[in-house]
Amino acid sequence: MKTLADLYQSSKNKYGERPAFLTKNSSGEFDSVSFSELYELGLQLGTALIELEFPYKGHAAVLADNRLEWIIADYAIVMAGGADVPRGTDVTDSDLNHILPHSGSTIVFAENDSVLKKLHQNQSAIQNVHTIILIDKNAKGTGKELRFWDLVQRGKELREKGNREMEKRISQIQEDDLFTLIYTAGTTGRPKGVPLTHKNIMSQINRIPIKLAAGERILSILPVWHSFERMFEMVCIHFGAGTYYSSVRTLKEDLKKVKPTFMASAPRLWESVYQGIYATVAKSSSVKQSLFHAALFFSSNIQSAKRWLGFRELDLTGRNVIVSLFVGIFKILQYILNILPATLLDLIVLNKIRQATGGKLKGTVSGGGALPNHVDKFFNAIGIQVLEGYGLTETSPVISVRILNEAVMGTVGPLYKETSLRVVDPNTSKILWTTEEGGPKGYSTKGEIHVKGDQVMSGYYHDEENTRKVMNGGWFNTGDLGMMTYNNCLKIVGRTKETIVLLGGENVEPVPIENILSQSEFILQCMVIGQDQKYLSALIVPNPEFFPDYKPGIGFSSAEEEAKCAVKIQGVIKNSISSANGFKSFERVVDFRLLPKPFETGDELTAKLSVKRHVVTDKYSGLIRDIYSGKKEEVLR
Incomplete structure (x- = not known):
């Protein structure tokens, strides 16, 4: 199989009336749609989209959370030869104003009245959108939107009259066509568009080392627009497994009700x-x-x-x-x-x-x-195997994953089939370990992870500057630090790039947070931390001009003066990193520590005065452990 259209058609033929996706009804029970029904619903909605002049290789935004209509919209858009631009209902105003125009989306699926309100409050974001489709049957709308299930019915009528435009579109789809355009989770900065092709995703599905059986029950709780959950749902379609849409809120009861055999999850x-x-x-x-x-x-x-x-x-x-x-x-x-x-x-x-x-x-x-x-x-x-994997949206997403009954704890498993990898010294660019024939095999040597393969994107969408930063000759610089163990498994040990991934899976860009903190006269330098933790913290260098008792290289000689400094800096954090300044709850800085000396060029700073995050993390690893060894859970208010 070369395209998702091939996959969808194959699953319909293989698994027919088996349940494909199951969602809760008003009584809290799971209703199912079969693989055959899902395929036909996708054809019907896609036919209606084509009538609405949705072009081949067009883009349609889907602003919705996990629900049946989401996967139907995905089938319809993809089989109509287009690419979806997915985002959850928590999409922000800044996201809308960047993503919709940048992606060139001409159709938008909005889950409910709340999302619809955001769209109408940001008219510049939808100036090129000719159709808004309201998903929820109970949404009031404004009367100007089209209704999801009305379009499905319209497509059904057209197909009953002999319309076969969808079959024509399906026959045109090539493996290098986009199937999705996922925007990385930006904070106060602009999110980057990651264009993934049918070839990208099918390389993941065709080479998946984890095997499921037809009829298995899979509980889905991660946001469906995240690349990890998205890929896993495609894998379930491939194997004929039934996906039950759940949520963290109802997880406990759904586990007992569904009795899942497998699931995808976040560490948190x-x-x-x-x-x-x-x-x-x-x-x-x-x-x-x-x-x-x-x-x-x-x-x-x-x-x-x-x-x-x-x-x-x-x-x-x-x-x-x-x-x-x-x-x-x-x-x-x-x-x-x-x-x-x-x-x-x-x-x-x-x-x-x-x-x-x-x-x-x-x-x-x-x-x-x-x-x-x-x-x-x-x-x-x-007796429950948690198979840790590793990857990024830019790699569709999996680079490596542990294998059932063969897992090596402490690693993220062996590399995906036909994936090339280099471990590179981030300071000298020397290759320390590589899959390339005849290349060095420096096992257990820490370096930056560069990857190449069919799952790697070609570059960020309409963004040459950011593409140049991460792509070189087909090799993608992940920005993560790792090593190959003697088990031939990849172990992640840190990161050199800026993005912080919290334990709950939230992506945080630290630079905007650091920039606003550094505007304070009390703070000379700072670095936000929190990789794989529940919350963010900060390492802060006080400004000696405002704290005379602070001596660079020594720190505070008086505990009383240090406490006074801490109070002032806590006030800065509380007032700066707030919802009023556009920061989300998970972007709050919960704890901090004062450093004894400023960052210096050649040590913690590059020649361009950028912070070497991996150096600072290594140098103050004990301090960081101290921050997260306590039980501080409250976000600063």
Whole structure:
């Protein structure tokens, strides 16, 4: 299969009346649409779009969250030879004013009255839009919009009269045509448009190392317009699995109702489940607590033995044959001594915990941020495999992912098939490790990750400047730091680029935050941190001119003066990083630390005075650990 149109048609033929997507009705029960019905609904809506003069290779924006109409619109736009421009209902005014004109969208699908109101409040954003289609049946609208299901009915009538424009369009689609234009999650800066082709996405689907079976139940909770969730839904269509649209709000009850066999998720979800389990255990009797910890202990020992004996233990040094022999003997004994209590306690304790996820969950793919090590170990121990993957929107998105029953914890798995990768020294551009034949193989050597393959975008949409920053000879600079382990798995260790990805999957551009903080006379320099954490914090260099007690290289000699400085800087943060200044809730800076010395050229700063984020992160790693080792959860108000 070369295009998504091929995929959609193939799934209809293979899986027919099997449930494809399931959404909740007003009673809270899941209603399904089959693969055959979905395909036909896509043809009907697409036929109506063509009648509305939607051109081949045209762009249509879909401003909606996870719901049946979303996937129908996707089918219709793609099979009509166009590309969708997706965004959620939380789209901001600044997003609308940039994305709609920049993408050239002429049709906009709006989920509800709230989204419609935003559109009408930003008339300059929709000056080239000739049609707005209102999705929700219960939305009031203004009377000028077209209704989603009315268009589906119109398309049905046209097809019953013999209209076959959609079949003509489908026959024209080429693998280098765009199927989507996803805009990266910008903050106060402009989001970049990532154009992905049929070839990009089909390379992911055709080479997916995780196999699902027809009829499997997949719970969907991530925003459907995110590239990770989008790709995973296409994978479900490929295998004939049923996708149940859920949300974080109803996740607990939906897990029990659906009993999913697999799902895609963000790290924050599993940390939340982890914390919920431990909170429940803490409220239990001392006997139950003891049984829980014993079950976890024995199961962890069993899993550790299995990983070592299966050559799945993280290897950063290269196994020594003699040492491996003795460790192997120890692991065999460990397995023998622990298997009986582990099995019994699994039945008594851990099986009940797994039942909270429906009892049928084989595993989940986690993406959008790093999975905390303690969470990773915990779920592996209780029998739920969390397969951490790595990628970006620009890579459609997956570069590497762990494989079911072969996962190496502490890594993001082996590379995707036919993916080329380089690990490059960010300071000298020297290649340290590469998949290229005859190239260096510096295992466990940290460097910047550059990737090349069919999943990599050609460049940002109508944005040569940003494209030049990341693309060179077909190689895409991810801006992330990593290394290849001796297990031939990729391990992510940090980042050199600016974007911060929080634990919940939110993308934050730190520069606008740093710029507004640096405007304060009290702050000489600052760097926002928070990669793979729940919230943002900042490392701040006070301005010595306003704090005479602060001596560069020493810091404050008086705790009292340092406290006074901290109070003033906290006030700056509170007043600057607020909704009134256009910042979202997850962009708030929750905590900060004062640094003992300014950033210097040749050390923390480049010759152009840009902050070397990976250098600062390494230098103050202890301070950063201190920030996030506490329980501070409240956002500064």
